[in-house]
Amino acid sequence: MMMMMRRRGNQVNAQNEGGGSSGDSGLINGGGEERENDKILKKGPWTAAEDMMLIGYVRAHGEGNWNAVHKNTGLARCGKSCRLRWANHLRPNLKKGAFSAEEERVIVELHAQIGNKWAQMATQLPGRTDNEIKNYWNTRVKRRQRQGLPLYPPDLEQLHTLRHYSQPPPLLPPPPTTAAPFSFQTPMMSLHTLTMPSALHHLHIPHRPPPPPPPPYNPRSAATTLPPPPLHSPNSASTPPTLQSPSGSTPPPPPVSPLPSPHNQPPFSTLPLIDYPTSITLTPTAADYDFFHNNKRFKLGESQINNNSSSFMLPFSNEQNYSNLPSSSSKNFHQPHLDSGLFYPFKTVQDGSSGDGLLEDMLRESQALAAEANDGRNKEPPKEMKSAAQLDQEEEDYSKLLNDDGPTSMGMAINEWPSNDSGESSARKPSAVTDNEKQPALESQGFTPLFPDDHAAAMSSGVQSWDNFPGIR
DNA sequence: AATTTTTACAACCGCCAATGG
DNA sequence: ACCATTGGCGGTTGTAAAAAT
Numbered sequence: 001m002m003m004m005m006r007r008r009g010n011q012v013n014a015q016n017e018g019g020g021s022s023g024d025s026g027l028i029n030g031g032g033e034e035r036e037n038d039k040i041l042k043k044g045p046w047t048a049a050e051d052m053m054l055i056g057y058v059r060a061h062g063e064g065n066w067n068a069v070h071k072n073t074g075l076a077r078c079g080k081s082c083r084l085r086w087a088n089h090l091r092p093n094l095k096k097g098a099f100s101a102e103e104e105r106v107i108v109e110l111h112a113q114i115g116n117k118w119a120q121m122a123t124q125l126p127g128r129t130d131n132e133i134k135n136y137w138n139t140r141v142k143r144r145q146r147q148g149l150p151l152y153p154p155d156l157e158q159l160h161t162l163r164h165y166s167q168p169p170p171l172l173p174p175p176p177t178t179a180a181p182f183s184f185q186t187p188m189m190s191l192h193t194l195t196m197p198s199a200l201h202h203l204h205i206p207h208r209p210p211p212p213p214p215p216p217y218n219p220r221s222a223a224t225t226l227p228p229p230p231l232h233s234p235n236s237a238s239t240p241p242t243l244q245s246p247s248g249s250t251p252p253p254p255p256v257s258p259l260p261s262p263h264n265q266p267p268f269s270t271l272p273l274i275d276y277p278t279s280i281t282l283t284p285t286a287a288d289y290d291f292f293h294n295n296k297r298f299k300l301g302e303s304q305i306n307n308n309s310s311s312f313m314l315p316f317s318n319e320q321n322y323s324n325l326p327s328s329s330s331k332n333f334h335q336p337h338l339d340s341g342l343f344y345p346f347k348t349v350q351d352g353s354s355g356d357g358l359l360e361d362m363l364r365e366s367q368a369l370a371a372e373a374n375d376g377r378n379k380e381p382p383k384e385m386k387s388a389a390q391l392d393q394e395e396e397d398y399s400k401l402l403n404d405d406g407p408t409s410m411g412m413a414i415n416e417w418p419s420n421d422s423g424e425s426s427a428r429k430p431s432a433v434t435d436n437e438k439q440p441a442l443e444s445q446g447f448t449p450l451f452p453d454d455h456a457a458a459m460s461s462g463v464q465s466w467d468n469f470p471g472i473r
Numbered sequence: 474a475a476t477t478t479t480t481a482c483a484a485c486c487g488c489c490a491a492t493g494g
Numbered sequence: 495a496c497c498a499t500t501g502g503c504g505g506t507t508g509t510a511a512a513a514a515t
Contacts, residue, residue: 067499079500079501080500130502130503
């Protein structure tokens with residue numbers, strides 16, 4: 001079982017958890033729960049069933065309005081918790097696993113440039129969340145301190161020091177808004193296929209566009225922006241150094257971020273959208289028998305696809321009973337992206353029974369809500385939909401990605417033993433490797449892997465799809 | 474092999490800003 | 495102008511697992 005997380009929920013949560021509740025919401029209900037409007041809100045680790053409910057909700061209603069989740073679905077989580085769970089674990093395109101050497105380099109560069117701006121840094125690292133980056137950095141700080149190493153390599157130390165004396169430069173500008181309207185693989189693909197943009201390799205501060213007017217002074221952010229001073233700074237002089245452009249006399253073009261800016265894009269704009277909101281169907285397609293597990297792609301054989309299996313069941317109850325799962329670890333089910341894979345907590349109902357119906361109920365409820373929303377009124381216009389051409393392109397990109405294992409490609413190093421700028425290795429092997437080693441084969445249970453093991457690296461780069469989610473087409 | 478240390482990670486907390494009534 | 499709601503951000507904590515001793 002995944003870690004038995006501490007239950008800080010036993011504490012009073014005086015805050016209103018993202019505003020989802022009014023000030024009187026802080027009634028304690030021991031055992032990691034909290035009451036709100038007579039509903040008990042859970043705290044602590046999310047169960048797979050809860051994840052499914054949240055996913056279903058988002059697919060039906062889109063992101064945002066997180067406090068409506070528990071009101072509409074009965075999911076006993078506060079809106080804030082839902083948002084966090086979605087953003088950090090459930091949304092598509094997330095890349096899990098150890099940071100690649102290139103990613104580490106980017107983080108260090110960005111940190112030298114902007115400090116603890118995790119959210120901004122995350123916009124430069126496709127598939128990575130601010131939380132991941134923050135965790136990585138904190139770990140790095142501890143490690144470097146213990147080793148007596150500087151936080152930054154010499155070239156970045158210069159930049160870092162400069163930052164103490166000057167206006168922090170703006171982040172890389174957003175890409176042109178004429179980019180493809182939507183592709184949930186676009187950010188990753190661009191980095192993967194183009195390797196790291198030079199703008200992320202070298203931070204040419206002198207050539208950047210002039211910084212915008214300083215924002216109003218914010219004592220809070222001012223207090224948190226500066227990173228801890230370098231431990232062994234080679235540039236600890238009291239005067240700012242002159243920063244030389246590493247590119248010599250030819251200024252590089254303005255850096256272009258491969259990512260949409262959070263300032264002109266809706267958050268998590270990479271969510272693959274469906275024909276909102278009534279497209280949810282319970283009819284499985286062949287793709288529903290196609291899933292990823294443990295970095296392998298599996299597909300049910302024809303003999304395993306029951307013609308009668310028009311329903312799916314969650315192989316666990318609300319109380320997270322994993323006993324019916326294939327031999328995969330519960331951890332992987334609890335964290336559907338851990339394998340950089342897709343959701344695989346589904347088994348077809350072979351005996352014609354309907355299963356526990358949780359997912360069906362969830363989907364039907366979403367469908368009913370969607371229908372209600374549509375009911376002849378000014379419904380919310382459909383969000384972006386993929387055209388057939390887009391889907392084809394994604395398929396093609398995906399195929400390319402699977403065949404592309406260039407050593408400098410962003411994201412391919414997920415299973416490599418990363419070493420950072422100073423040549424040190426992370427003290428811990430990426431867990432995905434050991435997980436793979438541990439995993440019992442699903443083949444013995446009737447699943448056929450569609451890709452060989454080396455597919456793992458490509459999948460680990462964050463290529464994910466909703467297409468395998470039951471009832472999506 | 475046992476124990477200790479370190480790392481990775483998820484989730485929460487507290488605060489702030491934006492928004493809308 | 496005020497207040498409530500909502501979403502977001504950065505800091506912090508606790509635990510499991512891995513690595514080191």
